[in-house]
Amino acid sequence: MTAESAFADVRFDLVRKAASAAGLPSGGAVPIRLAENDLWRIPKGVVVRIARAGQSAAAAREVAVTRWLATQGVPAVRPLDLEQPVHVAGRAATFWEELPPHRSGTSADLAPLLRRLHDLPPPSTVQLDLMDPFVRVAERITAARSVGEDDREFLLARLDELRHAWAGLPDGQPLCVIHGDAWGGNCAVTEDGQRYLLDFERVSQGRREWDLTSTAVAVDTFGTLSDEEYERFCAAYGYDVRSWDGYPVMRDVRELRLVSFALQTADQHAGALEQAQHRLACVRGLRGPRPWHWRAVP
Known part of the structure; x- marks a missing residue:
């Protein structure tokens, strides 16, 4: 096993554990973007965002902000209605409704x-x-x-x-x-x-x-x-x-x-x-x- 594949396995394991802690399935998880924050698509139209270490407060604030934006009618991604963030291996995971097919904006x-x-x-x-x-x-x-x-x-x-x-x-x-x-x-x-x-x-x-x-x-x-x-x-x-x-x-x-x-x-x-x-x-x-x-x- 290469170092790169081992690193990918660690990242997938984080997604699996985070989804399990939230009561969600993770089979067939697909990476959307792996960077400072990792984004994964999991079943049932859910996107998982795993923040870098030490960003639990920021992740909680992001969920709270988007819930507030929903009350203001601002079009934005929406968090799932569950207790979050979920913590795995020192990192905060949040769960979001997947958007319909889309492109990046201008x-x-x-x-x-x-x-x-x-x-x-x-x-x-x-x-x-x-x-x-x-x-x-x-x-x-x-x-x-x-x-x-x-x-x-x-x-x-x-x-x-x-x-x-x-x-x-x-x-x-x-x-x-x-x-x-x-x-x-x-x-x-x-x-x-x-x-x-x-x-x-x-x-x-x-x-x-x-x-x-x-x-x-x-x-x-x-x-x-x-x-x-x-x-x-x-x-x-x-x-x-x-x-x-x-x-x-x-x-x-x-x-x-x-x-x-x-x-x-x-x-x-x-x-x-x-x-x-x-x-x-x-x-x-x-x-x-x-x-x-x-x-x-x-």
Whole structure:
């Protein structure tokens, strides 16, 4: 047995044990995505989400948030009506109704859903923390094995610089409930055109500009979204975050997070190393002006 197949067996065993603890069948479980959080499809139209270790509170909050969204009529994935999360081997498992056949949303699909979310009053049934844009960034940089000490020192100094800049952001739109990871992959569109929000792990109270910057960097940093597509996004939402004076700081914070994530991924998947090094060179000023044409990492 290879190390890879043994690892897959461990992951399947987690799904089996989690489903059993919830009173659900697991025969024929199929992986949907195996990443920081593992997603599996099991019988009876159920999706199991197994969070990384130490994320039990976040998993419970995600279930509570989606239940609250159901009371507000916001189209989103729905958790099963059972006591959750379930805990197995130090990890939290949650259980969700499987959506009908669907595709990932576009920025224009995402915009009206974000607007609905941002316009909601704060929930009285869920305690939401203030959004921390720097969560896990220092840890990822410090732990990265794919960078030399000079690059590590640069990134940590850049992190300190951006923490200071964030504290001095100008006034913007009122604080609200934000998604925290607002991109097209977290919006699903079914064959009948219904749109749904997905993945509420990072929901918090914060600046709506943070959610909107995710789409803006698809234009400015990744170069994967055209100006015309971005204009449709802004029209559907009703605001262009790039017109706000604080946008460059928020963009730079997003970019540093994306660099740290790529470095973390490169330590686990050799295929991500080239992209991680490219992102690092860009923020160090070695690849010219934006857009830098970043690609997704595995």
